[in-house]
Amino acid sequence: MKILVPIKRVVDYNVKIRVKSDNSGIDIANVKMSINPFDEIAIEEAVRLKEAGKASEIIAVTIGPEKSQEQIRTAMAIGADRGILVKTNAPIDLGGVEPLAVAKTLKAIADKENPDLIIMGKQSIDDDSNQTGQMLAALLGWAQGTFASELEINDGSLQVTREIDGGLETLELKTPAIITTDLRLNDPRYAKLPDIMKAKKKPLEIIEPSDLGVDYTPRLEIVSVNEPPTRSAGIKVESVDALIDTLKNEAKVI
Amino acid sequence: MKTLVIAEHDNTELKSATLHAIGAAIKIGGDIDILVAGSNCDIVAQAAAQISGINKVIKADAPPLEHQLAEDIAPIIVDLASNYTHILSAATTFGKNTLPRAAALLDTQQISDIISVESADTFKRPVYAGNAIATVKSSDSIKLITVRTTTFDAADAAGGSASVEDYSAPASSELSKFIKHELSTSERPELTSAKIVVSGGRGVGSEENFAIIEKLADKLGAAIGASRAAVDAGYVPNDYQVGQTGKIVAPDLYIAIGISGAIQHLAGMKDSKVIVAINKDEDAPIFGVADYGLVADLFDAVPELEGKI
């Protein structure tokens, strides 16, 4: 079984982002960048399937700037066998390459690579759209198992447990299929130094969007990006009695 | 302008999230139709027809639609799409799962999780865990949108008398098959629409200790929420998670107990009217957004609070 794992370079989840002063976007110059946390979970899941003898090859693919090679190398250090970078200078967080365009790019790659399974993050923590996996499933005409917290693959049958608003839902999917990861699917490993060294030698192919015939003209114009209304810190109360008193008499919420 | 709202339901009950999505549709203006797709879902279609201001209810009632799998619902939306300028659903796990599939088939760039309607083609949505708000203008001819339910008023569930039209759904794609549900059952209010939410974090320490959170919640008639850390540690089920990648809540009162206040958690609750934090670390970031902070050991403060309220 061949697994394709799309990943994305994003601002690290620990960074407190800043809106650009001209309100055109987020200032990402000189900010720590990482692999999107949900995508790391996707890579880990693919590697576990390979370790269990259920997968033969893992391909990590990303769409982004030249520097996204760093994230591909990270994926390789966790265990991806090879990588594909679709290189673009368009922004990948806002106002550039949108989920639909990413899905079209990934469809073109899937058509070439013919994977049996695509595992990807449920959402990227920059634009928070939560669309790409579902869109890719639609374009390929495949089944989708979104927000997965458990994946079971046995003799060609694929069962996925999904985190839904009311609890959990288990589906059986026809393969090939697309899985999008939720936080509880696994705990990604830390890559060890020897694996990081080995990753440097794994094959990484760089292609252009035009090689795949996809157009990155945005459909959504970013009119502006602004700071959210800030919430100022309130007061500290000294005791439980004081808290009850304020909630009853000042805030009037109980 | 003509909007189709995708109803969320379990074949017996229309979920309140739908009313909030209709709230956004009202802001857009024009006629509003509702799609109720399910199996034996007539009772839901009838309820939808009662909603004030609805033009028409479209009912797709067929056994393969019982579990409303995205692979089978999306083609229905695609088929109906040409009659509409906007197609909306709530940004619930159902809406997030289904609508992008339809959007891709329609070659449309969906707009996720809107928090305001600026005009028929321009919307605001939070990005970067709510640390920035993007105003986006869509150039697509049909706009597919998911709606953050906490920022739009619910439409009035009564007072309407829309007609119900039958729609015969195409055969199932049979791409996916429902196996089972493990749904949390609770007598407490639903997390995303509760007036009061009591949330516990890693500080609560164990599943057993969560009983003190439950007692306080029950005293207040509140829903229970949790941080990711509390869910990951197995103190509570996944559907309790509040935050960037969990549920968004905006109750009148949010009580955060033993929660540090990571940005990913704040993203899900900082629009609450009044925020109370109980934490033993006076420097915990949660105090930066709390209206009322109590620096205390939760194992002393929470039982005392519950006893005295």
Ligand SMILES: Cc1cc2nc3c(=O)[nH]c(=O)nc-3n(C[C@H](O)[C@H](O)[C@H](O)COP(=O)(O)OP(=O)(O)OC[C@H]3O[C@@H](n4cnc5c(N)ncnc54)[C@H](O)[C@@H]3O)c2cc1C
């Ligand atoms: C991709 C991604 C998505 C995420 N999505 C979410 C999300 O949706 N929701 C979410 O919540 N998190 C999310 N997180 C996780 C988030 O970054 C934090 O790790 C998490 O919110 C921390 O949970 P916590 O506050 O319960 O735990 P901690 O940060 O460990 O805080 C525990 C707090 O309890 C206090 N405490 C301990 N003992 C006591 C006591 N006896 N009395 C009083 N106080 C006590 C401590 O002082 C501390 O402040 C996400 C992270 C990533 C990377």
